Amino acid sequence: DTEVTQTPKHLVMGMTNKKSLKCEQHMGHRAMYWYKQKAKKPPELMFVYSYEKLSINESVPSRFSPECPNSSLLNLHLHALQPEDSALYLCASSQEKRGKNTEAFFGQGTRLTVV
Amino acid sequence: EDQVTQSPEALRLQEGESSSLNCSYTVSGLRGLFWYRQDPGKGPEFLFTLYSAGEEKEKERLKATLTKKESFLHITAPKPEDSATYLCAVQRAGSARQLTFGSGTQLTVLP
Numbered sequence: 001d002t003e004v005t006q007t008p009k010h011l012v013m014g015m016t017n018k019k020s021l022k023c024e025q026h027m028g029h030r031a032m033y034w035y036k037q038k039a040k041k042p043p044e045l046m047f048v049y050s051y052e053k054l055s056i057n058e059s060v061p062s063r064f065s066p067e068c069p070n071s072s073l074l075n076l077h078l079h080a081l082q083p084e085d086s087a088l089y090l091c092a093s094s095q096e097k098r099g100k101n102t103e104a105f106f107g108q109g110t111r112l113t114v115v
Numbered sequence: 116e117d118q119v120t121q122s123p124e125a126l127r128l129q130e131g132e133s134s135s136l137n138c139s140y141t142v143s144g145l146r147g148l149f150w151y152r153q154d155p156g157k158g159p160e161f162l163f164t165l166y167s168a169g170e171e172k173e174k175e176r177l178k179a180t181l182t183k184k185e186s187f188l189h190i191t192a193p194k195p196e197d198s199a200t201y202l203c204a205v206q207r208a209g210s211a212r213q214l215t216f217g218s219g220t221q222l223t224v225l226p
Contacts, residue, residue, distance in 0.1 A: 006158075033212070042202060042204075042217060043202075050212065055212065056213065088158075102206065104214065106161075107158050108158045109156070111156065
């Protein structure tokens with residue numbers, strides 16, 4: 001099973017709303033990621049969690065707030081977003097052990113539209 | 116700074132017409148090179164990991180190869196369902212969690 005599940009699939013929110021994106025995996029992976037992808041561009045890394053601790057924050061604005069409640073779940077809390085934040089938000093996970101394959105498996109993404 | 120350049124940006128093939136996609140990279144100590152397939156509006160689907168020059172991996176009509184400077188994704192006798200964007204990404208040694216992606220090659224296979 002190489003499945004990463006993201007909910008919701010689509011989200012439309014106003015600039016004053018607060019919403020959350022959710023991600024779940026049951027592969028025993030201890031690294032989880034949030035990526036942002038604009039149309040016809042490659043994914044851009046936002047955050048990395050390793051063993052439930054935030055290890056990388058790629059200078060993401062504070063209106064994006066990640067959370068890793070346990071080893072299987074990853075959330076991205078959204079508040080006061082701008083229209084330019086509209087994008088496909090991708091969650092991914094990977095193994096964390098030395099010597100193991102480190103390929104990342106991606107979810108199907110949440111298509112976010114900020115109006 | 117790690118760099119990944121994919122070519123061509125777009126490729127149109129007739130069904131059955133074999134071709135190759137290129138991924139050139141500059142990275143300080145390659146830990147791994149990854150190929151993904153992405154359909155419109157979906158997340159990238161993992162295809163292959165290559166770790167060292169000379170390594171080859173195959174899956175159905177796809178074959179990935181790696182040299183010290185580039186990787187090729189060979190598509191043999193493609194079918195319309197192979198149409199997608201193919202992304203290449205590199206991972207630097209000592210940076211196990213970060214991927215640097217290329218901009219992708221958009222492949223269209225015509226029936």
